[in-house]
Amino acid sequence: MASASQLLQYVISGVTVGSTYGLTALGFTMIFNTTEIINFAQGEFVMLGGMLAVFAIRWGGVPLPAAVALSVLLATAIGVVIDRLTIRPVRGRSVIALIIITIGVSILLRGGAMLLFGKDTYSLQAFSGGAPILIGGAALLPQSLWVVGITLFTLLGMKFFFDRTISGKAMLACSCDRKAASLMGINVEAMVTLSFAFSALVGSLGGVILAPITLTSFDVGILLGLKGFAACILGGMGNPFGAVAGGVLIGVLESLGAGLLSSGYKDAVAFVILLALLFVRPTGLFGKRMTERV
Amino acid sequence: MTMRRGMILGIAAVVLLAAGLAQAAEPIKIGAIFSVTGPASFLGEPEKNTAKMLEEDINKSGGLLGRKVEIIVYDDQTDATEAVKAVDRLIKNDKVAAIIGPSTSGSTLAIVPKVEEAKIPLVSCAAARKIVEPVKKWVFKTPQSDLLAVRQIFRHAAKSGIKKIAIVTASDAFGAAGREELKDQAPKMGLTIVADEVFGPKDTDMTAQLTKIKGTDAQAIICWGTNPGPAVIARNRVQLGMKTPLYMSHGVASKKFIELAGVANAEGILLPAGRLIVEGQVDAKHPQKKLLASYIKEYEGKFKQPVSTFGGHAWDAVMLVAEAIKITKSAEPAAIRDGLEKVKKFYGTAGEFNFTPEEHNGLTDEAFVMVKIAKGEWEMLK
Numbered sequence: 001m002a003s004a005s006q007l008l009q010y011v012i013s014g015v016t017v018g019s020t021y022g023l024t025a026l027g028f029t030m031i032f033n034t035t036e037i038i039n040f041a042q043g044e045f046v047m048l049g050g051m052l053a054v055f056a057i058r059w060g061g062v063p064l065p066a067a068v069a070l071s072v073l074l075a076t077a078i079g080v081v082i083d084r085l086t087i088r089p090v091r092g093r094s095v096i097a098l099i100i101i102t103i104g105v106s107i108l109l110r111g112g113a114m115l116l117f118g119k120d121t122y123s124l125q126a127f128s129g130g131a132p133i134l135i136g137g138a139a140l141l142p143q144s145l146w147v148v149g150i151t152l153f154t155l156l157g158m159k160f161f162f163d164r165t166i167s168g169k170a171m172l173a174c175s176c177d178r179k180a181a182s183l184m185g186i187n188v189e190a191m192v193t194l195s196f197a198f199s200a201l202v203g204s205l206g207g208v209i210l211a212p213i214t215l216t217s218f219d220v221g222i223l224l225g226l227k228g229f230a231a232c233i234l235g236g237m238g239n240p241f242g243a244v245a246g247g248v249l250i251g252v253l254e255s256l257g258a259g260l261l262s263s264g265y266k267d268a269v270a271f272v273i274l275l276a277l278l279f280v281r282p283t284g285l286f287g288k289r290m291t292e293r294v
Numbered sequence: 295m296t297m298r299r300g301m302i303l304g305i306a307a308v309v310l311l312a313a314g315l316a317q318a319a320e321p322i323k324i325g326a327i328f329s330v331t332g333p334a335s336f337l338g339e340p341e342k343n344t345a346k347m348l349e350e351d352i353n354k355s356g357g358l359l360g361r362k363v364e365i366i367v368y369d370d371q372t373d374a375t376e377a378v379k380a381v382d383r384l385i386k387n388d389k390v391a392a393i394i395g396p397s398t399s400g401s402t403l404a405i406v407p408k409v410e411e412a413k414i415p416l417v418s419c420a421a422a423r424k425i426v427e428p429v430k431k432w433v434f435k436t437p438q439s440d441l442l443a444v445r446q447i448f449r450h451a452a453k454s455g456i457k458k459i460a461i462v463t464a465s466d467a468f469g470a471a472g473r474e475e476l477k478d479q480a481p482k483m484g485l486t487i488v489a490d491e492v493f494g495p496k497d498t499d500m501t502a503q504l505t506k507i508k509g510t511d512a513q514a515i516i517c518w519g520t521n522p523g524p525a526v527i528a529r530n531r532v533q534l535g536m537k538t539p540l541y542m543s544h545g546v547a548s549k550k551f552i553e554l555a556g557v558a559n560a561e562g563i564l565l566p567a568g569r570l571i572v573e574g575q576v577d578a579k580h581p582q583k584k585l586l587a588s589y590i591k592e593y594e595g596k597f598k599q600p601v602s603t604f605g606g607h608a609w610d611a612v613m614l615v616a617e618a619i620k621i622t623k624s625a626e627p628a629a630i631r632d633g634l635e636k637v638k639k640f641y642g643t644a645g646e647f648n649f650t651p652e653e654h655n656g657l658t659d660e661a662f663v664m665v666k667i668a669k670g671e672w673e674m675l676k
Contacts, residue, residue, distance in 0.1 A: 006505050009534070013501040020498075119335055121522040123554050130556070132533045139501075139534045214498030215522050215554060223496050258502035264465065264492040266502075 005137030010259040011252060012135075016144040018251020019151040020214065023206035024228025025235065025243035026154055027199040033162065033238050034171040034195035037098045041082065041106035043225020044113075045200045048075040049207025050216030051113055054122045064125060072204045078109075079200025083193045091189070106221065113218040124211035143212050150209055151244060154202055158240045171195060175238075234274055236287025246285065250274065321362040322625040324615060325384035327395040327405070328419070328608070332372025337397040340605030341419055342367050343597050345394065348612045351592075358619050365612070366390065370401050377401035378408065385412045392618075392630045394611040395419050397604070399467060406433055415631040417614055419607040422471055426654040434634055434654045436610035437603075438568065438644055438661045443544045444475045446566040446662045448483040450675075451514055451541070460489035460512035460538075462503050462527060464519030469495070472518030472543055488512050495523055501530045508536055520545040525554035532559045539564065544662065547571050548602055557670035566662040567672070570606050570643050575674040581641045589643060606643030613642060 024046055031039040052071030056062050062070065086101050127146050132139035161168040173181040174191045182188050207216070214220070231250055235242025250270050257269030277285065326345050329338035349365040357363055366388050368380035377396050384390045385408065392415045396402050399422035406425075409416040410432050418425050418435040425435045451459065459480065463473040473490075480487050488510045491503040504527070507515060515538050517527045524546045531540055540563050542551075547567035552560045569576050573586040589609055593601045617640055618633030619625050637656070640647040645661030664675040 003509065006509050009505040010502055013499055013505070017499045120550065121525075121554055123525075123556065130533075130558075132535070134535070141533055210498075215525065217522070220496075220498075255499075255502045258491075259506050262492075263462075263503045263506070266492075266497075267494065 003137075006259065008136055009138040010255045012138050012140050012144070014252030014255030015248055016141070016147055016213070016251070017255065018231075018248035019144075019147045019244075020206065020210050020224065020247070021227040021231045021250055022244035022247025023147075023151050023154065023210075024203065024224050025231035025247050026151075026158060026240055027203040027206070028228055028232045029238060029240050029243045030158070030199035030202060031195050032175070032232075034174050035087075035098070035192055036095050036175050037087075037102065038229070039196075039199060040099065040102045040225060040229075041109060041221075042199065042203055042228060043221030043223070044106045044109040045075055045079065045203025045221075046207035046210070046224050046228075047113060047216065047218065047221035048078060048109065048200075049204030050124065050211035050220065051117055051122070051207075051218065052204070053208045053211060054124050054216060055117060057124075058122075064127070068208050071208055072201060075204030075207075076197050076201045079196045079203075080193055082200075083196035087192065087196070088189060091192075106225070110218055110221060117218060119218065121215050121217040122211075123215050124208075126212040127209070130212075141213065143209070146209050147213070150205065154205070155240055155244050158202075162240070167191070167194065230271070230274060232284075234277060234284055236284030239284075239286045242284055242286030249285075321364040322358055322619070323388055323390040324363060324365050324612070325381075325388060325390035325393040326365055326367040326608075327370050327377050327380045327384070327393065327397075327401065328367060329372040329397040329401070330367075330369040332370075334372040334398050336602075337419070337604045338369065338372070340593075340599075340602045341395065341397055341608035342369075344593065344605040344608040345612055347592065347596060348609065352616060358616055359623060359625060361625070363616075365394075370396055372398060372401075374398075374401045374404035377405050381405040381408045385409075385414055390414065391625050391627050392417065392615045394608065394615065399425060399471075402433075402435075406430060409433065413631075414627045415615075415618075415634060417611040417634070419604070419611055421468075423475075429652055429654055432631060434614070434649065434656075436607045436614065436642065436644055436647075436655075438544070438657050439655060440472050440475045440543075441479070442657065442659055442662055443566045444472070444479050445483075445659055446664060447516060447541050447564075448479060448485060450564065450664050451485065451516075452483055454514075454539070456485070456513040456539075458486050458488045458511055458513050460491070460507040460510060460515045461487055462489075462491040462493060462500070462507065462515060462517050464495045464523050465492050466495045466519070468543075468545055469519045469523075472545075476516060476518065493519070493523055493527070495519065497523065498526060499530065500527050501534060503527075504530050504534055504536060507538070508534060512538060514539045514541060516541045516543075518543045518545070521548075521551055522554055525551055528555035528559045528563060541565060544568070544603070547665070549600060552667060552670050560667045560670065563667045564675075565665055565667075567665045568603050568606065568644050568661060569663060570601060570603055572663065572665060572672050572674040575672075581646070582643070585641060586643060603643075610642035610644050610647070614640065614647065 027042045053067045056067035056070045126143045128142045170186045171191050231247035235246030253270040258266040328341045345365050352363045370377035394417045399420040402418040402420045416433050421437040423439045461476050463469040489507045517524050542565040576583050590601050618630045621636050622629040622633040637649045645657045647656040649656040666673045
């Protein structure tokens with residue numbers, strides 16, 4: 001049987017990995033809340049964050065903090081360009097058509113990164129040292145604190161943005177009813193662009209703080225995108241708090257599944273529980289029940 | 295009349311001579327299938343570079359049997375279906391005398407029926423033992439089998455007094471094959487496996503698996519996979535403060551692994567590797583020394599990137615086919631096959647090849663040396 005320190009280690013590992021899923025999930029939430037689009041290129045924003053930072057250091061020789069800022073800025077700009085070039089020209093099409101466009105964008109970004117940066121895996125130096133902190137026999141990396149901290153900070157920021165600011169409320173209005181929002185004087189297109197910029201920002205920020213722990217390569221976005229999406233579904237689509245909670249829950253389940261049952265069934269354990277939960281609560285843990293008024 | 299007959303004879307002679315010349319000038323065609331693109335491009339790219347480099351070298355030194363050599367390379371994009379298409383083209387359109395590659399075990403096993411049917415010898419650059427076991431008349435391979443690597447690790451572990459081991463393997467083809475071999479060989483070497491963990495090849499955190507191993511009485515950990523998974527294991531092991539010795543497979547025998555794991559985290563890791571990566575430490579009198587040094591010099595000079603074991607597999611494949619052609623003095627497919635089985639004491643990048651009708655890999659345990667990572671460099675253990 002697992003000892004207490006082992007259990008604690010599983011939970012710490014789970015929360016760290018889960019926060020990475022949660023951060024990706026926040027990006028999904030951002031765009032979904034404005035457009036009802038599920039942006040399948042979200043994982044690629046995460047990849048861009050890590051890769052751009054790695055290459056800013058390798059090619060540009062800039063120090064780490066500058067590389068972080070540079071990569072986040074660049075990725076945000078890419079997010080805006082994507083909206084202008086691929087989403088805006090086909091505005092008004094069905095949501096499903098737009099979702100398929102985002103899948104195309106994800107393939108394009110991945111391929112572009114492969115051609116530009118090559119197929120190798122890269123590592124980024126840790127922000128504040130690599131020596132682990134020991135708590136009750138379990139090891140915690142300083143970088144994990146960065147991940148958890150930035151995830152929480154982003155979550156609070158988003159909560160504040162959607163609840164308390166005019167722009168945030170305008171964004172929510174766009175997803176409820178574009179036409180009505182537009183009639184109320186909301187610049188819907190600007191809001192959509194803003195949501196892409198924000199989600200690219202959140203995604204790439206996540207990518208940068210993750211890279212020292214997880215390593216990065218042109219194709220890390222696939223898995224993170226998938227897990228982040230699962231986290232959104234589990235937490236309830238459109239709810240930032242649910243997205244983070246869903247991510248952490250999946251991370252902890254995976255880690256406990258690997259530790260207590262078998263590492264061969266790690267992903268299976270997490271997803272079986274996810275399926276079971278969705279049978280009971282189809283809208284996710286924290287999702288609002290949809291009511292269709294006739 | 296006589297004049298006319300003379301003219302006919304003359305024309306006939308010219309025609310025959312021309313045909314003969316054409317025969318002599320016709321190059322020996324060798325087909326190659328490598329995964330130049332796709333997930334296994336880290337195998338296929340150096341293999342293709344090496345094959346093309348050797349084609350040039352052989353032709354510069356007069357070719358084989360006085361004929362030029364032409365190596366036709368097709369990319370299977372790390373896809374078995376593409377490999378099957380490529381082998382069809384090589385056999386039917388290009389009419390090659392022998393085929394080298396593919397890079398991966400999956401593609402190799404997929405094209406075996408095709409080469410057997412067409413009776414064309416195949417020298418694969420893929421590792422799986424299944425390729426040559428049971429022995430297939432037309433199929434050979436150059437990389438060292440996993441079995442040799444496992445035996446090398448276990449011998450080192452047993453010598454260090456280790457009795458209980460934990461294994462942690464990737465859930466891809468390479469890791470699964472290694473896991474089978476490890477479980478198969480452990481009892482024979484008097485070792486007990488006390489933990490059997492698995493990780494996904496794209497997983498980014500293996501602390502759960504390692505924490506579980508930490509809770510057992512394993513005296514050593516053996517990890518089987520290709521980058522980046524094993525690099526994450528190496529990092530997590532140090533993060534968890536584990537002092538248990540860590541063995542890796544030959545799948546990470548490249549500098550990239552040390553770079554990804556970080557010099558401090560890679561310190562002390564043990565692994566079996568071919569002599570190519572520790573060429574500088576190989577004894578000057580060792581029969582592989584000269585060819586390793588010249589291959590490294592030529593490859594790195596030409597392509598401006600470090601050599602890898604994988605390019606070495608293609609070096610061995612091309613040179614073995616050339617050797618077979620020299621032995622039987624014929625470039626017909628059947629003769630090349632017979633010649634391959636007669637190859638004895640041939641030194642390649644992987645080791646000493648001795649093919650027989652029963653042995654189509656031809657390498658023994660000596661092909662691997664144990665290597666320790668010290669301060670970010672390979673250190674060959676005696």
